[in-house]
Amino acid sequence: MDKLGVSCVINVAPELPDTPLSSDKNIVYLRINAQDRSQVDLSQHFDEVADLVEEVRLSGGCTLIHCVAGVSRSASLCLAYLMKHSGMSLREAYKHVQSIRPQVRPNSGFFQQLRQYELQLRGTNSVEMVYFASLDKEIPDILEPEYRAMEDFYQRYRSALKRR
Template sequence: MQELIIAPLVPGNGGGINNVLQKVVVAYDKENIESENGKNSQAGAENSTPYPGLSRLTPSLILCGAAAVVPAYMDKLGVSCVINVAPELPDTPLSSVMNPLYLRVNAQDRSEVDLAKHFDEVADLIEEVRLNGGVSLIHCVAGVSRSASLCLAYLIKHAGMSLREAYTHVQSIRPQVRPNSGFFQQLRRYEQQLRGSCSVEMVYFASLDKEIPDILEPQYRAMEDFYQRYRSSLRKR
């Protein structure tokens, strides 16, 4: 793999691409999501909802961030189980009409956190709800890392998907998903445990000086390109 190293925006700031990417990632995601939404506008109704921020991954599983959790929406979507993966947030506002099951998962969004200990519990609950004709809604703060990782674990265990297939499926519906590298490592081990092989490799990414999942490499390279354009636009001001 060819190494691509980008100098810091401001000489001597000590941050380099690692810090600058964090500053431009929101803008990159906005641009990328708008582009992907255009590509996916013809997706089937089973993979969409009429409510902003709610991503239907399967007919019985919805992924979102905390801001999109609205009891009236949950009623209309028939949500019968809510999983909150953000211990830093208060309890999720629940519908008094549907009176859904409610599970809190205590997991911070840090790569060293053991999220894998919750994989089976959450995956089996989502599947039980599906078998009973219900719909599960899972969220963290942004619906990008923690809750997305648990959705991937569910798809690996109960939908017969590899990790690569599961991520590709989820990302096609919710382009901003990006589990942290520690969660991806745990998902790789989970796939190995369940399927006897691993479909995602970790590769060294020089600009960040760390390993990332190979399936995320195109996104990181695109962010580097976005950063270059961002830096160029600042120089023209």
């Protein structure tokens, strides 16, 4: 972290211990106790985290936001930051983050909260929720092609098993 110049760490993983930090550096540390569950209100932290990351950036620092897998919670907070301080739509922010970390996949509840945040910030939504029958739930339209590809794969797999 010293090599990368990390001066702020945001830990969004209550299941992990505090992030070990260098004792000789004055690193800002924020711990957010939020589980990766659709019903968790992560949106209550969007402004606090986005503003902290921007403050650190403006002072020449660098922020590490982490959870357990870097897929849902930390990605959601990064998306909120990009929407608030980079002026990106949710769709643009998601595409940007996914180009850097392809496995990002905020859970549906977090996506709904990000949609609400985008509506609050921009007055419009760039991502819609669509019903996906095989999951019996709504998913963000931006993820639909990936879910369709997975569904096709599983259908072919099940068909192959039946032929055996």
